[in-house]
Amino acid sequence: MDLTTTYLGLTLRNPFIAGPSPLTGRLDTIRLLEAAGIAAIVLPPLFEEQISNEQMAFFHSIDTPAESFAEALSYFSEQEHAIVASEAHIAHLVAVKKDTDVPIIGAINAVTPDRWTDYAIRMEGAGADALELDFYFVAIDASESGEEIERRFIDVLRRVKESVRIPVSVKLTAFHTSLAHFARSLEAAGADGLVLLHRFYEPDLDIKNLEPLFRLQLSDSRELLLRLRWLAILSGKVACSLAANGGVHSVEDTVKAVMTGADCVQLTSALLEKGSGYAATLRDGLAAWLEQNGYDSLRQMRGSMNIERIPDPRALSRAHYMHLMDSWGVHYKGG
Amino acid sequence: MTRKSVTIDGNEAAASVAFRLNEVAAIYPITPSSPMAELCDTWSASGRKNIWGDTVSITEMQSEGGAAGAVHGALLAGALTTTFTASQGLLLMIPDMYKIAGELIPFVMHVAARTLATHALSIFGDHSDVMACRQTGFAMLASSSVQEAHDMACIAQAATLESRIPFLHFFDGFRTSHEEVKIELLSDDDLGFMMRDDLIKANRSRSLSPDRPVLRGATENPDTFFQTREASNSFYLACAQIVQRVMQQFAGRTGRSYDLFEYYGDKTAERVVVLMGSGAQTAIETVERLENQGDKVGVLVVRLYRPFSVDHFISALPKTLKALAVLDRTKEAGAVADPLYLDVFTALREYGNAEGTHLAGVRLIGGRYGLSSKEFTPGMVKAVFDELRNDKPKNRFTIGIDDDVTHLSLPYDKTYDIEGGDVVGAVFFGLGSDGTVGANKNSIKIIGEETDNFAQGYYVYDSKKSGAVTISHLRFGPRPIRSAYLLRQAKFIACHQFSFLEKLDMLQYAAPGAVFLLNSPYGADEVWEHLPEEVQSAIMGKQLRFFVIDGGRVAREAGMGSRINTIMQTCFFAISGVLPREEAIDKIKGSIKKTYGKKGEEVVRRNWAAVDTTLDNLHEVSVSGRKVSGRPRPPIVPDQAPDFIKKVTAPMMRGEGDRLPVSTFSPDGTWPTATTQWEKRNIAYEVPVWDPAVCIQCMKCSIHCPHATIRGKIFDPALLSNAPSAFQSVPLHSKNFGEKQFTIQVAAEDCTGCGLCVTVCPAKNKQDPKRKAINMTPQAPLREQQRENYAFFLGLPDFDRSTVDTIDVKTSQYITPLFEYSGACAGCGETPYVKLLTQLYGDRLLIANATGCSSIYGGNLPTCPYTTDREGRGPAWANSLFEDNAEFGLGFRLAVDAQRNQTERLLRGFGSVLESDFVEEVTKPVPESDKDIALQRGRVRELKRRLQSITTQEARRLEMLADYLVPKSVWILGGDGWAYDIGYGGLDHVLSTKHNVNILVLDTGVYSNTGGQASKATPLGAAAKFAAHGKDTNEKDLGLMAMSYGHVYVASVALGAQEGHTLKAFLEAGSYQGPSLIIAYSHCIAHGYDLRLGPQQQKLAVDCGVWPLYRYDPRRADAGEPPLIVDAEGGKRPVSEYMTNETRFKMVEKLDPEAFRRYAAESQLAAERRMAVYRHISQLRLPASKGGGTTPTEGPAETSLQPEKEA
Helix, strand or coil: CECCEEECCEEECCCEEECCCHHHHCHHHHHHHHHCCCCEEECCCEEHHHHHHHHHHHHHHHHCCCCCECCECCCCCCCCCCCCHHHHHHHHHHHHHHHCCCCEEEEEECCCHHHHHHHHHHHHHHCCCEEEEECCCCCCCCCCCHHHHHHHHHHHHHHHHHHCCCCEEEEECCCCCCHHHHHHHHHHCCCCEEEECCCCCCCEEECCCCEEECCCCCCCHHHHHHHHHHHHHHCCCCCCEEEEECCCCCHHHHHHHHHCCCCEEEECHHHHHHCCCHHHHHHHHHHHHHHHCCCCEHHHHCCCCCCCCCCCHHHHCHHHHHHHHHHHHHHCCCC | CCCCEEEEEHHHHHHHHHHHCCCEEEECCCCCCHHHHHHHHHHHHCCCECCCCCECEEEECCCHHHHHHHHHHHHHCCCCEEEEECHHHHHHHHHHHHHHHHCCCCCEEEEEECCCCCCCCCCCCCCHHHHCCCCCCCEEEECCCHHHHHHHHHHHHHHHHHHCCCEEEEEECCCCCCCEEEEECCCHHHHHHHCCHHHHHHHHHCCCCCCCCCCCCCCCCCCCHHHHHHCCHHHHHHHHHHHHHHHHHHHHHHCCCCCCEEEEECCCCCEEEEECCCHHHHHHHHHHHHHHCCCCEEEEEECEEECCCHHHHHHHCCCCCCEEEEEECCCCCCCCCCHHHHHHHHHHHHHHHHHCCHHHHCEEEEEEECHHHCCCCHHHHHHHHHHHHCCCCCCEEEECCCCCCCCCEECCCCCCCCCCCCCEEEEEEEEHHHCHHHHHHHHHHHHHHHCCCEEEEEEECECCCCCCEEEEEEEEECCCCCCCCCCCCEEEEEECCHHHHHCCCHHHHEEEEEEEEEECCCCCCCHHHHCCHHHHHHHHHCCCEEEEECHHHHHHHCCCCCCCHHHHHHHHHHHHCCCCHHHHHHHHHHHHHHHHHHHCHHHHHHHHHHHHHHHHHCEEECCCCCCCCCCCCCCCCCCCCCHHHHHHHHHHHCCCHHHCCHHHCCCCCCCCCCCHHHCCCCCCCEEEEECCCCCCCCCHHHHHCCCCCEEEEEECHHHHHHCCCCCCCEECCCCCCCCCEEEEEECCCCCCCCCHHHHHCCCECCCCCCCECEEEEECHHHHHHHHHHHHHHHHCCCCCHHHCCCCCHHHHHHCCCCECCCCCCCCCCCHHHHHHHHHHHHHHEEEEECCCHHHHHHHCCCCCCECCCCCCCCCEEECCCCCCHHHHHHHHHHHHHHHHHHHHHHHHHCHHHHCHHHHHHHHCCCCCCHHHHHHHHHHHHHHHHHHCCCCCHHHHHHHHHHHHHCCCEEEEEEEHHHHHHHCHHHHHHHHHCCCCCEEEEEECCCECCCCCECCCCCCCCCCEECECCCCCCCCCCHHHHHHCCCCCEEEEECCCCCHHHHHHHHHHHHHCCCCEEEEEECCCHHHCCCHHHHHHHHHHHHHHCCCCEEEECHHHHHCCCCCEEEEECCCCCCHHHHHCCCHHHHHHHHHCHHHHHHHHHHHHHHHHHHHHHHHHHHCCCCCCCCCCCCCCCCCCCCCCCCHHHHC
């Protein structure tokens, strides 16, 4: 079965991409993913704030106690070579590229405009086949409008595109007032692909100890539904590549994502949960499913259920909500 | 040939040559030589090679004795080998030095000469250590400047290869080892030129090899030893000529010419001073000045001190010489004279006798100067020359102090100043953590390397580790700078912390018309009103130009926290005009990039941002028309302080200890305790404030406080009638003590503001969980009120511990600590253990303290944190050495037991007079409970009362010894460097005995005090000095080793993980009548994270299993129970989680992520394996005791296994 697909102009042997996770942060697990047939790998994002904070923490922990007591003018050896975090990140990319044959996508989450381009250039130099701009951002500043935020992101994308030759995708969250409009603006600004959608890490509360609780909640197939809706809508409105991200756990999930317009699916929770070998299971399962259901290739299926082609497009819009409310009324017994 | 000029310190200058000319180094850290070893280790780890292109093998040993042994072996086996040391470390090398010299092995060791510990330890510089080696057979070559430290390192190496005499190359600790100055660097080609291949080959051909076997180190007998010993004479006779020749060869290559004895001054001088080391530079500078005034004076600088060449010495002296003063920087108590004097005397005498020359009538006097880096100034040099002019000069004198006891000291003009007009001096007062010294080091490099100026930087540090004041003395000018003493008048004074104005008279350094730069929260318009009267007066009187900047705000806005260094550095360059402003800013930025680039672009970016906004915030304050209107500086100690504090401690606290005369001091080094209470350092910007409405009265804040500055008390509500209005208290929740009030009080003026108490506080405000039962609040507005509250708090009755049966965490903290306000780092992980120890045993406690952090915060003057209770009892504390502490503490026990036995013997002699029942009662063993101790104290009081009516000598003796009937608790304290490494042999031996001593190892897993070198307690995968890429072996399991004896009580504790467990272990160890060992996890700034989080990290260490909690009690074995109880066995979190919180592990991750992962996996496995062993032991039931062994005086606190262990 022909599972090949094109994503960001890259030909992939199948639609399964390893999304950024601890599994893509280590060379040994990357080797396992490649052996399991994964088609491309997105490295963990280079988080500007994390790097900045870490650098400043390093700086303060090393420099603040230094030069104040005659017997201990320092507490660590002065390393003669760089130890900055971004260097380690780039070094990882170089090592991965050297060790693997599948396309490697570098991910960036920066804050200051200069850094987006700075990191992009360095990743391109280190051999990244494509870049994923991770616009993970919680809009807590009440003085910044949605329009301003979107303009800022578009500006970042434009500057990155001007700086590198490799394809660039944008990872979006669902929290834009007009996602379709924003997607189109991004495409106009040069986005080669969109990744739908970012999963927010949502802190829980420890109500006894009065503390926020941070724990990683892996996705499940229910989360795919939101992605399917936006894949279906956007695949009819933009020409760039689309990737499904969040909630792909099974062959059926993959089929749905591709049918709604995804060129590929990013696997993260599924791999963390079931191990890197699960990529092979999905690949083989997808081939079998296509076979069983009479498809010639994966391409044949792509977008078959998007907003243009789905038998009842109202299902994707407001009417769908109305329908659900109506049906809920049937079952609701009141009280 | 143009050589590279660099601005470096003496340690780097010497190490640079030593590294490039050797193949092997065996090292051990000791101040002030540690940086030499650290640099070599860093260079080796970074791939630098020696001049032959080989990697230099660097190995840290367990002690200097170990390093010397390894050096000896490496030398004999043919490798060019070096080492670095000082002071006590050098003493430990002496046995091997005799061997190396006896075997005529070429070798150079580099010594940053430091004071030997006598009545006290001192880390500073003099020649007492090297002079203790003059009899070993080593050649001794002295450098008097940083350039010489560089050059002589090379000359020594060349000379040792040719002469076969090993060389001790030395320079003055701190004054040269830590002075930064511009020097010309020897290139690899220069060094290669000086090394003769034929000599290296000859050296190697003499080495031990099974291919050409010989015997070395034989045992000789009366028939041959003497002759063999004399057989090396010719080598010593040839040595001086060889060194001279090498110096000439060196001069031919570099243009820098040296002599064995080098004379400076008038060729027809009549008065000459002889000395060696950094003081020579000051003497030369002074001689030049005096010569210009027409004085016929000179100075003879000794470079090759051993072998002492009489011929070279005599020929270096001017023929016109009439009077000679020899200055020794050491003291040999009881000797006829100090050593250099004796050598000179012998030389003159022998030469005079043989030749009957012009030198026969020369007047010779000898004096001591500069012990422990005491300043040696031109005024002192001049005083010595003046003395030589006297008809009857003092034959033996001291200079630099006021000896009002034996009247040896010479008077000198303290104001005599010869600083050249072309030298610009600048003095900066900074706070340790604000980065002032680092920035000044950069400035010196900028000026030295980027301009034609010569530059010198010297830095004076505090004796405290928290809130430390640093004073930087910078000189620069067009001529090489020789002045090896502190600036006295400067054209630029900078105060980087506004609060210093209240404590330090920094404007004493200001020359008329100088610039005064102040980091001030107050702007140019309002600052004047906030200045103390003395500061206003000095500004007006000296007509200073006065600038202010709110550096704190600029730093905060640039995201730099409290690091104001680059801001103040920018101000310095902008005002001083050393460089054009724009150029200076470019250079500063370049220097920031160079310094911080490897730490990350963000660090560079923020520093640059700080620099960019500095000049807009720098303002000159117009002083014309101002009036002196400020409040006078407050007295440094209050009026109610004891006389000794006012007369001795207070001047030391003001930095005026130099002025105190000899009679002030106890001649045996005895000092009073209980003196930190008078310091009131006010170093915290924020202090904790108690919110009684939220408090759950758990006392965690108190038990974790490293400085005993947050305390709790319970007291009778009636006592509140006199309380200050702002004093807070609430009814005590517990009713175990009846109706009592409870309070938590902060010593706001003593608190370091570490915030640790807030971190551990478990009580949250339910409406605003960000707030707890204690919250950090700015200190300044609270100071007066809290001072009053704290005074009232201290006046409340102390908790009577004899009223409780069981001490738990809460009650332990009602007890007044007898260790308070130490100078330890803010947030220190060690001091809470020490404080707890004094709460449990303080009034009957003897502490033997190994050298290290705990001896510094425990015994570094001017003040002592150990204090006394209302009865005047408190810990008796002493430090002997680093290496002998276990034995030293055992000595305490032996003496206490001997005196106790003697007391009992005497007492039994009074059986009939004192009533035999009473004698029996007072002599029976006393259980180690507070109630029983209190009862016994009562009996002893009664005994003393009864003895008053007996008039015999025996009764008086018994009276004096009677207090030994109250059990004394002997504790041996030290860090892991002592316990695991240098002192392990002694510690092991003490554990092997059955004496009742308690050993507390404050385990930071690193040599904290000397700056973070790896010890055998350093965990796997942690970066430390000498383990830059992560330590690649596990820490040794000291506890398990101690358990193997069977009769040793052993506990592993972590206060941050379980306070109750720590308390239990301390109580069990104290009650156990044999040897006890407690290994206490102590977080440390050398781990690289915010110490507020120390307790949390301790808990994580326990939860992940790298730090198990256990107690091994031999009494349990005697009771038929498994002796080991594992109280926390980890496995709750992955070890990697613990590792990623600390810079020491993260640094490895940044350098080599794969290595980090490997270490994390290995550490996980090691923790699990270690726990498996413990689990196994904890299930062992050993055969019960059938008599013999240590007699338990009471049962163990716990005899049952934990339920899960039984299952």
